[in-house]
Structures are given as C-alpha cells and as structure tokens.
Amino acid sequence: xIELQGIHKSYDVGSNKLHVLKxxxxxxxxxxxxxxxxxxxxxxxxxxxxxxxLDTYDQGEYHLSGKHIKNLNETxxxxxxxxMIGFVFQSFNLIPFKNAMENVAxxxxxxxxxxxxxxxxxxxxxxxxxxxxxxxxxxxxLSGGQKQRVAIARxxxxxxxxxxxxEPTGALDSTTSFEVMNLFKEINSEGITIxxxxxxxxxxxxxxRVIHLKDGYIENITVNSPEMNIANV
Amino acid sequence: MxxxxxxxxxxxxxxxxxxxxxKGRTFLTAFGVFWGIFMLLVMLGAGxxxxxxxxxxxxxFATNSVFIWPQRTSMxxxxxxxxxxxxxxxxxxxxxxxxxxxxxxxxxxLTGGGYGSGDNVVRGERTGNYSINGDHxxxxxxxPVDILEGRFxxxxxxxxxxxxIIIGKRxxxxxxxxxxxxxxxxxxxxxxxxxVVGLFKSKKTGENAMQDNEAIFMPFxxxxxxxxxxxxxxxxxxxxxxxxxxxxxxxKVIDLLKSRHHINPADDLAIxxxxxxxxxxxxxxxxxxxxxxxxxxxxxxxxxxxxxxxNIMLVIVKERTKEIGIQRALGATPMHITxxxxxxxxxxxxxxxxxxxxxxxxxxxxxDYMISQQGDDAGFFMNPEIDFRIAITALVILIFSGVIAxxxxxxxxxxxxxxxxxxxx
Numbered sequence: 001x002i003e004l005q006g007i008h009k010s011y012d013v014g015s016n017k018l019h020v021l022k023x024x025x026x027x028x029x030x031x032x033x034x035x036x037x038x039x040x041x042x043x044x045x046x047x048x049x050x051x052x053x054l055d056t057y058d059q060g061e062y063h064l065s066g067k068h069i070k071n072l073n074e075t076x077x078x079x080x081x082x083x084m085i086g087f088v089f090q091s092f093n094l095i096p097f098k099n100a101m102e103n104v105a106x107x108x109x110x111x112x113x114x115x116x117x118x119x120x121x122x123x124x125x126x127x128x129x130x131x132x133x134x135x136x137x138x139x140x141x142l143s144g145g146q147k148q149r150v151a152i153a154r155x156x157x158x159x160x161x162x163x164x165x166x167e168p169t170g171a172l173d174s175t176t177s178f179e180v181m182n183l184f185k186e187i188n189s190e191g192i193t194i195x196x197x198x199x200x201x202x203x204x205x206x207x208x209r210v211i212h213l214k215d216g217y218i219e220n221i222t223v224n225s226p227e228m229n230i231a232n233v
Numbered sequence: 234m235x236x237x238x239x240x241x242x243x244x245x246x247x248x249x250x251x252x253x254x255x256k257g258r259t260f261l262t263a264f265g266v267f268w269g270i271f272m273l274l275v276m277l278g279a280g281x282x283x284x285x286x287x288x289x290x291x292x293x294f295a296t297n298s299v300f301i302w303p304q305r306t307s308m309x310x311x312x313x314x315x316x317x318x319x320x321x322x323x324x325x326x327x328x329x330x331x332x333x334x335x336x337x338x339x340x341x342x343l344t345g346g347g348y349g350s351g352d353n354v355v356r357g358e359r360t361g362n363y364s365i366n367g368d369h370x371x372x373x374x375x376x377p378v379d380i381l382e383g384r385f386x387x388x389x390x391x392x393x394x395x396x397x398i399i400i401g402k403r404x405x406x407x408x409x410x411x412x413x414x415x416x417x418x419x420x421x422x423x424x425x426x427x428x429v430v431g432l433f434k435s436k437k438t439g440e441n442a443m444q445d446n447e448a449i450f451m452p453f454x455x456x457x458x459x460x461x462x463x464x465x466x467x468x469x470x471x472x473x474x475x476x477x478x479x480x481x482x483x484x485k486v487i488d489l490l491k492s493r494h495h496i497n498p499a500d501d502l503a504i505x506x507x508x509x510x511x512x513x514x515x516x517x518x519x520x521x522x523x524x525x526x527x528x529x530x531x532x533x534x535x536x537x538x539x540x541x542x543x544n545i546m547l548v549i550v551k552e553r554t555k556e557i558g559i560q561r562a563l564g565a566t567p568m569h570i571t572x573x574x575x576x577x578x579x580x581x582x583x584x585x586x587x588x589x590x591x592x593x594x595x596x597x598x599x600x601d602y603m604i605s606q607q608g609d610d611a612g613f614f615m616n617p618e619i620d621f622r623i624a625i626t627a628l629v630i631l632i633f634s635g636v637i638a639x640x641x642x643x644x645x646x647x648x649x650x651x652x653x654x655x656x657x658x
C-alpha cells in the first residue's frame with residue numbers, strides 16, 4: 001500500500017539547511033493500523049505531510065497504492081489527496097461556517113457530487129459516528145469529541161485508501177480519546193489503512209505496529225501483540 | 234455551466250461568510266467601487282448634458298453649410314481699383330447652380346434694413362423692431378424652424394413675388410392678442426403691407442432661439458422688388474452634398490464669384506465666408522476632449538476603488554489561510570481556490586458598482602427632470618443622459634476590474650502551501 005525508499009527531506013532555515021528526514025525506508029501493508037511516534041523534531045510531522053502529499057521530498061521514492069508520488073503539480077496532488085487520502089487533525093480543522101453535515105460532505109464537493117447526494121452520504125457517515133442528530137450544528141456548537149467524529153467522518157467519505165491522523169487525540173480527554181481510538185479500530189477492521197502520529201504511549205499501544213522516529217531516522221519498529229490490543233479494550 | 238456556478242450554494246455560502254465577517258470593512262471597500270462608478274456616470278451624464286445643451290443651441294442647423302457674403306476688394310485687378318464694393322447677383326446664383334454639382338442646397342438671402350434701430354413693423358396700434366429676411370424655400374432646409382401654423386415660403390411665392398410673410402413666435406406675441414388668429418392678417422413692414430401665411434418657432438435654445446423668434450421671412454424675390462434691391466443678393470447660404478466636405482464647395486463658390494466679379498484670385502478679403510462645418514468639428518473636438526478627461530478621471534477613481542477591493546481580498550485570503558489549507562488538503566484544486574477568490578471579488582465589485590450605476594442614473598435623471606421643469610431655455614446644459622452603451626461599458630469594466638482585483642489575492646492564496654496553512658494554529 002505504502003512504500004517509502006530512502007526518503008530525504010530538508011528545509012531551508014535562513015542560510016542553513018535543516019535535514020529533517022535522513023533516509024526513511026518503510027512499507028505499510030493494506031489494512032494495517034500503524035502509529036508513528038517520536039519526540040518533537042524527530043520528523044514525524046514531516047513524514048506525515050509527505051505521506052499525505054501535502055509536502056514534497058528531496059530524495060527517494062514514494063509509492064502510494066502503486067502510484068509513484070513525485071513531482072506532481074498541485075492540481076494532480078489535490079486530486080490524489082481527494083481520492084486516496086483522508087486527513088484527521090489534532091485541531092480538527094473543520095470549516096467554521098459550515099455545519100457538520102456540510103463539513104463531512106466537503107471532499108465530495110470537490111468531486112462535483114451534487115449537493116443533495118453528498119449531503120445524504122454525509123448523513124450516513126455521521127450516523128455511523130453516532131452524531132447524526134448534530135448534523136445541522138456548526139463546529140463551535142460541538143464538543144471536542146464530536147468535532148473529531150465529524151472530522152473522521154469527513155476523512156472517510158471519499159472512501160480513501162489510507163487515513164492519516166495527526167495527533168487525533170491530542171486535544172481530547174482520555175475518555176473521548178478512548179472512544180476515538182475505538183472508532184479508528186472499527187474503521188480499520190473494514191480494511192482501511194490508518195496511520196496515526198502520536199506521542200501518547202497508550203494510543204500507540206493500541207495499533208498493530210509502532211514506528212519510532214528519532215532525529216530523522218527510524219529508530220525501531222515494534223509490533224504489538226494482538227493480546228495487548230484486546231487487553232486494552 | 235454558468236447556471237451551475239450561480240446555484241452553487243456552497244460557493245455563495247463562502248462568499249457571504251467572508252464578506253459578512255467584517256461588515257464595516259466590506260462596506261467601506263464596496264463604497265470605493267460604488268463611488269468610482271457613481272462619479273464616472275455622473276460626470277459622463279454631465280458631459281453629455283453640456284454637449285446636448287450646446288448642440289441643441291444650434292437646433293437642426295445644417296452643419297455642412299457655409300455662409301458667403303461680399304466685402305470690399307483689397308487688391309487692384311483688371312483695371313479696377315482696390316477697395317471696391319460689389320454685390321452678388323441673381324446671375325451668380327444661376328451660374329453656381331449650373332457649374333458646381335457638389336452643392337446640395339443653395340439659398341440666396343437678403344436681410345432688410347431697420348433691424349436694431351427704430352420700429353420697422355406695424356400692425357394697428359402695435360409696433361415692433363424685427364429682422365426682415367428675404368429667403369428661398371431652400372433656406373428652411375439649411376436652418377429649419379418649427380411651423381406652428383400655416384406654411385413656409387414656397388416656390389410659387391418666389392415665382393409670383395407674392396407679398397406674404399411668415400412670422401416668428403415673438404413677433405406674434407407682440408403684435409397679436411393672446412390666441413388671436415394671425416393667418417390671413419396683414420402687417421405693415423416699412424410701409425408695405427404683407428399677408429401673414431405662417432407662424433414659426435425656433436428649434437434652437439437660448440440666444441439663438443430669441444433671435445430666430447424675432448424674425449420675419451418673406452419670399453426672396455418679393456423682397457428684391459419691394460425694397461428696391463434689383464437683382465442684388467445679400468449673401469449666400471450653401472450646403473454640400475453628403476460625400477463632399479463643405480470646404481470644397483466653399484472654395485469653388487468663392488473662385489467662381491471672384492472670376493464673375495473681376496476680383497484678384499489672391500484677394501482673400503473681398504469675399505467673406507463662415508464655414509459652419511469647421512466650427513462644428515472644432516466643437517466636437519472640444520467635447521471629445523471633455524469626454525476623454527471624464528473617462529480618465531472616472532477610470533482613475535474606479536481604479537482606486539478596485540485597488541481597495543484587491544487589498545481587502547488580500548486581507549481576506551490572509552485571514553482564511555488555514556481554511557484554504559484545509560480545503561486544499563481535502564482536494565480543492567488551485568483552480569477552485571482561484572475561482573473562489575475571483576468570484577468573491579467580482580461579487581463585491583459588481584454589487585457595489587451596480588448600486589453606483591443605479592444611483593448615478595437616478596441623479597442624472599433627477600437633474601434632467603429638474604431642468605425640464607424649468608422650461609426650454611436652460612442655456613448651455615440640457616438633458617444630461619447616459620446611453621445604454623455606456624451603462625453596458627461600465628458593467629463590463631466592473632466585472633473586468635473584479636477579475637483584476639481578485640487576481641493578485643488569488644495568486645497569493647494558491648501560493649499558500651496546504652501544509653503551512655494547516656500549521657497556523
């Protein structure tokens with residue numbers, strides 16, 4: 001599903017170059033639930049941005065679902081993002097003046113699905129997230145957990161190959177975090193690949209594999225036993 | 234396609250959201266564009282009003298005409314001394330008709346004495362001082378008047394030297410009772426009685442109209458005989474056929490007259506002339522200049538408004554950096570974002586401009602109404618108006634400037650990398 005080979009990335013900081021990723025080799029299979037851990041500055045956000053085609057890389061190869069992701073123009077990149085990737089952010093990133101349903105339907109808007117149809121589909125996803133009755137509310141009327149559910153519904157609506165979640169529980173209390181993780185596991189069980197960037201151990205422990213990043217390298221990869229997953233449920 | 238854009242609710246939602254967020258700012262920005270279009274329109278309307286006022290001062294006067302009159306020679310020629318005075322003759326008119334095909338209308342004219350001194354016209358107990366003109370029917374094609382009652386001078390009057398006159402409105406008002414019938418009545422002009430067959434009113438405005446309305450016309454031939462002009466012609470009024478500039482006719486007529494009256498071909502002072510076409514063109518040039526100035530100033534004002542819109546769109550883009558980032562992460566193409574910004578900018582300029590358009594037209598119509606209430610003698614300002622073409626032009630300029638105003642902010646918006654936008658917390 002995801003294949004990274006020797007990915008390098010550096011940023012210009014003034015006259016200096018900041019080498020953030022120093023050769024990342026990584027393969028993630030279809031249907032995996034993977035977490036990426038690392039302290040700040042380890043390069044995990046950069047890696048996630050590259051995976052999400054939000055950023056480019058300097059060296060190496062990135063294949064997403066068999067497609068070589070390199071030197072895409074913005075229009076093409078936008079299309080790939082729309083078709084193959086769902087995003088969930090720490091700060092939810094919902095559009096403030098759109099109600100929950102419209103927010104969820106947004107990716108379909110860019111696919112030029114009619115308003116009526118995309119809102120209908122959005123309602124189905126909100127229903128699955130258990131917040132159908134909040135469909136007409138704007139984000140500032142929702143709790144953090146509800147907002148993240150809306151964001152997750154939005155990430156799923158275009159039936160992406162992979163969902164990238166950047167600290168999805170960072171702004172939530174532990175009970176809500178737990179519920180959100182359950183949602184992710186549920187979605188994952190339907191075969192959608194999920195990659196979660198987190199620095200919380202109890203979140204990463206509930207994924208299949210944990211990729212530890214340090215100073216731009218993959219330090220190690222640990223595989224969680226299925227029992228541990230169950231034990232935590 | 235267009236229809237689809239029009240009914241795209243999400244698009245409008247975004248536009249209204251962005252503009253509603255800071256109402257005062259939106260209003261002030263819109264006001265700039267409003268003012269630009271408003272000023273442009275009012276100035277154009279005023280310019281048109283000035284032009285109308287001045288042009289209508291001339292009535293339906295044929296602009297392709299020239300007046301020619303005899304003066305004194307300034308050079309000795311063929312045995313004649315200089316400083317000789319002479320008269321145009323009936324024979325000259327015949328010769329011109331025969332040899333100059335470029336002539337459209339040719340009106341030999343006579344003006345009677347007495348105008349400007351004592352009263353020269355008498356009817357019963359009433360008297361007045363009016364200009365007395367002997368004219369051909371052709372003259373009314375060159376300098377038309379409105380016939381209120383009766384008729385013009387016709388060819389039969391000319392042939393039979395009938396003692397008939399048509400009188401101006403002012404003449405009627407002074408010599409007749411209110412609502413009194415004037416046709417068929419007799420008026421004495423410098424000792425000779427004439428029968429009134431027509432009453433006219435000037436088509437011009439202001440000073441020109443006053444002069445016209447104080448005139449009396451009689452057949453040219455009648456005047457020649459009644460006041461002992463013999464075969465003399467006072468002066469000539471000539472127009473050229475459509476394809477020929479009147480200056481050509483002017484030249485040919487003067488050359489012919491010079492040779493017939495033994496005048497040195499180089500003697501430019503012997504025959505006086507006034508080319509109306511030339512004057513008219515100069516006036517047109519003046520109005521073109523005024524128009525040009527109005528457009529420059531108007532477009533300048535509008536441009537200031539457009540820059541305001543562009544500026545505000547930049548601010549909006551900056552405020553919405555994160556939102557644009559989210560949209561792009563979710564698959565909005567750069568084209569989509571660009572169109573969104575430009576749509577907003579067009580919307581803002583169009584609405585503001587349209588209101589300016591409406592107000593401008595209202596003001597112009599209001600002034601027009603006030604002037605028309607004052608009666609016909611408004612002088613140099615008349616019927617300020619905006620023609621449909623200009624309104625359409627203004628609208629096109631608006632939409633175009635909306636696009637221009639949106640361009641730079643849109644560029645800024647798509648240069649925002651989604652990742653940077655999302656990073657702004």
